[in-house]
Amino acid sequence: MSKPTPISxxxxxxxxxxxxxxxxxxxxxxxFELYGFAPLETRAxxxxxxxxxxxxxxxxxxxxxxxxxxxxxxxxxxxxxxHFDLTVPFARYVLENAGKLQFPFRRYxxxxxxxxxxxxxxxxxxxxxxxxxxxxxxxxxxHHEAEMPLVVGDALRSLPIPPVRIQVNNRKICEGxxxxxxxxxxxxxxxxxxxxxxxxxxxxxELLAETAGASxxxxxxxxxxxxxxxxxxxxxxxxxxxGVTDPLLDEGxxxxxxxxxxxxxxxxxxxxxxxxxxxxxxxxxxxVYETQLVGYERFGSICSGGRYDNLASAGTVRxxxxxxxxxxxxxxxxxxxxxxxxxxxDVPTCVLVAVASEEQRAASNRVAEALRSRGVPTEVSPSxxxxxxxIRYAERRGIPYVWFPGAEQDEVKDIRSGxxxxxxxxxxxxxxxxxxxxxG
Numbered sequence: 212m213s214k215p216t217p218i219s220x221x222x223x224x225x226x227x228x229x230x231x232x233x234x235x236x237x238x239x240x241x242x243f244e245l246y247g248f249a250p251l252e253t254r255a256x257x258x259x260x261x262x263x264x265x266x267x268x269x270x271x272x273x274x275x276x277x278x279x280x281x282x283x284x285x286x287x288x289x290x291x292x293x294h295f296d297l298t299v300p301f302a303r304y305v306l307e308n309a310g311k312l313q314f315p316f317r318r319y320x321x322x323x324x325x326x327x328x329x330x331x332x333x334x335x336x337x338x339x340x341x342x343x344x345x346x347x348x349x350x351x352x353x354h355h356e357a358e359m360p361l362v363v364g365d366a367l368r369s370l371p372i373p374p375v376r377i378q379v380n381n382r383k384i385c386e387g388x389x390x391x392x393x394x395x396x397x398x399x400x401x402x403x404x405x406x407x408x409x410x411x412x413x414x415x416x417e418l419l420a421e422t423a424g425a426s427x428x429x430x431x432x433x434x435x436x437x438x439x440x441x442x443x444x445x446x447x448x449x450x451x452x453x454g455v456t457d458p459l460l461d462e463g464x465x466x467x468x469x470x471x472x473x474x475x476x477x478x479x480x481x482x483x484x485x486x487x488x489x490x491x492x493x494x495x496x497x498x499v500y501e502t503q504l505v506g507y508e509r510f511g512s513i514c515s516g517g518r519y520d521n522l523a524s525a526g527t528v529r530x531x532x533x534x535x536x537x538x539x540x541x542x543x544x545x546x547x548x549x550x551x552x553x554x555x556x557d558v559p560t561c562v563l564v565a566v567a568s569e570e571q572r573a574a575s576n577r578v579a580e581a582l583r584s585r586g587v588p589t590e591v592s593p594s595x596x597x598x599x600x601x602i603r604y605a606e607r608r609g610i611p612y613v614w615f616p617g618a619e620q621d622e623v624k625d626i627r628s629g630x631x632x633x634x635x636x637x638x639x640x641x642x643x644x645x646x647x648x649x650x651g
Contacts, residue, residue, distance in 0.1 A: 383463025
């Protein structure tokens with residue numbers, strides 16, 4: 212068999228990296244549950260007509276097709292695709308189960324998604340997302356928009372990673388401002404401004420003219436709005452100083468002030484009002500979020516989302532919501548690439564039980580069972596080699612303790628310090644710091 216060739220964009224973490232990933236997921240999951248979000252996992256596939264509703268994603272969808280199609284069977288498999296985010300499957304789930312859900316419905320979803328884009332550092336074709344959403348029937352209270360950054364801030368702050376900065380804006384501010392200056396197509400203007408970091412102000416001004424019908428003065432005003440940024444509610448005065456009025460603009464300012472002030476009370480410095488954040492997707496209608504990892508700003512957002520007034524609808528009933536998504540694989544990939552996350556040992560094992568001879572393996576197994584029953588990760592030596600070789604096996608794997616069963620008294624050795632003491636499997640416990648690998 213020839214040597215396998217890696218497939219670009221489909222990461223396979225090493226065991227130490229996987230332990231770091233599991234640690235990160237546990238902390239994120241714990242924070243989500245502290246805020247009352249319930250777990251959900253949806254199927255991996257959705258109908259293509261649902262996945263392709265946002266036309267710009269059509270080149271990114273992986274289509275599902277059976278290798279051997281059943282000519283006489285249904286052709287449904289040919290119209291399925293792997294989901295490229297968790298919004299579409301969640302919207303479908305809400306519609307299918309609306310009669311059973313208690314609203315407002317709070318869910319978290321930690322699941323893989325697939326996207327056929329060009330792989331690069333921090334961007335993958337198969338990756339893990341951690342989403343939270345709050346959805347209600349017909350109306351959703353605006354205070355939920357202020358809650359999202361608090362949850363994400365607490366989740367990310369619980370991890371041994373650089374600090375984050377959540378940039379927030381409100382689509383109503385942008386749309387109301389564009390209407391106020393007379394731009395005929397506010398949605399096209401939003402999509403143009405969303406490209407500001409990628410193509411710069413001059414190109415955005417050209418795009419505003421081409422796609423949104425903006426005059427030179429209108430484009431200049433839109434860019435002036437995008438320049439406003441503040442760590443507090445003072446952004447509102449800066450917007451009003453531009454001299455544009457519109458009821459939707461006023462509504463957006465009020466909502467964003469609430470988000471920024473709530474975040475400042477909970478975690479000063481967490482949120483920054485940044486009016487260049489547009490989130491060019493059409494379904495966002497209120498507050499939008501993008502999160503930068505300090506020191507890694509050039510890679511863009513690691514966590515984003517926003518308010519949407521029509522997640523799904525059935526007849527006259529609609530389901531507005533607000534959600535935010537942590538790009539777990541994106542975050543970890545950037546930190547792994549920089550060597551910024553480590554784990555104290557390569558295996559979960561805390562204790563290796565030595566085997567004096569194969570005839571005495573059963574005794575070693577009993578010791579291991581006693582330790583495991585008390586929550587100590589333990590494995591038994593794979594061979595009854597000389598004790599020196601068994602100790603070196605533990606050293607290579609980073610296992611801190613070796614247990615030696617004795618005829619009258621067992622002993623346990625800390626192979627880092629060389630200290631060896633008498634021990635009983637039903638009593639001895641390692642220090643808390645050694646019980647599990649430490650991520651840092």
